[in-house]
Amino acid sequence: MSNTKVDLELDLKGLACPMPVVKVSKGIKEIEVGQVLKAVTTDKGSLTDFPAWAETSGNEILDTQEGDGVFEFYIKRTG
Amino acid sequence: MDDTYMKEMEGLRARMAKLEKGQENKLSAVVFSGGLDKGLASMIIATGASAMGLEVSLFFTFWATPLLRAKGKKPGPKDFFGKLFGAMMPRGAGKAKLSQMHMGGMGTAMIKNIMKKKNVASLPELITLAGELDVKITICEMSMDLMGFTREEMIDYPNLHYGGVAAFVAEAAKSKVQLFI
Structure with missing residues (x-):
């Protein structure tokens, strides 16, 4: 997913629940519909929280990458 | 199509509209407990x-009411029982104790320390974030009175109201979504 054009990147490493979801919901409002937000977290809960947030808020997770305890989410603003 | 069928359709439509109106994308919670854990x-x-895009409304009542007291604000004149309660109840979210394993302050101090290490937001921080x-926070008028x-000793919070049941x-x-915590 490294070739995806990212319009905004959020470094959420070290943050615990509920901050990753709160920050990502603020971040998505800073980009236009159709643009992509990349969020990087270390909170394992975000693996289930981000898809749940996306479904409820009406946004789309294009891809999720895992490695070294770091999670990368590519989220397209659709809502 | 005959008349009865049309009438039935109309009735269904009206019921649908009513159902849709009755279910807003909203979460309402009664925050009843004053413990640090339940407050968190x-x-x-x-x-x-x-x-997640839900409208949120919290109703603070009974033991949760003192969580919204401000640290250094002057309460104004109070009667004897008011003063007594004021002295006995925690002054604000920063003073809340764990509802279990408080252990004379040791447990609460320990969990606060661990929370800081793990970068978990404190209760006062979360209240500011909620603001x-x-x-929306509504404080129970009856609990205030009891x-x-x-009002002078409660926190400065942007969307603060007072009300009843x-x-x-x-x-x-x-x-x-409705919760009682």
């Missing part, structure tokens, strides 16, 4: 739900 749960759910997210708290039930009746 309440505020994490509130801020999380707000981030930024436009989470415990002798004055009807204020809560009116919102809860329209909410998709």
Whole structure:
């Protein structure tokens, strides 16, 4: 997913629940519909929280990458 | 199509409209407990739900009321019982104790320390965040009266209201999610 054009990147490493979801919901409002937000977290809960947030808020997770305890989410603003 | 069929359709449509109106994308919670743990749960759910696009309304009553007292504000004149309650109850969210394993202060101090290490937001921080997210807080007028708290000693919070049971039930009746914590 490294070739995806990212319009905004959020470094959420070290943050615990509920901050990753709160920050990502603020971040998505800073980009236009159709643009992509990349969020990087270390909170394992975000693996289930981000898809749940996306479904409820009406946004789309294009891809999720895992490695070294770091999670990368590519989220397209659709809502 | 015959008349009865059309009438039935109309009736169904009216019922659908009523159902849709009755279910707003909203979370209403009664925050009843004054413990640090339950306060944290309440505020994490509130801020999380707000981030997910739900409108959030919290009704603070009984033991949870002192969580919204401000640290250094002057309460104004109080009667004897008001003063007594004021002295006995925690002054604000920063003074809340764990509802279990408080152990004379050791347990609460330990969990606060671990929370800081793990970068978990503190209860006062979460209340400030809720304010930024436009989470509505209604403080129970009756609890204020019972415990002798004055409005002057409560926190400065952007979306703060005072009300009674009807204020809560009116919102809860329209909410998709209702909680009692």
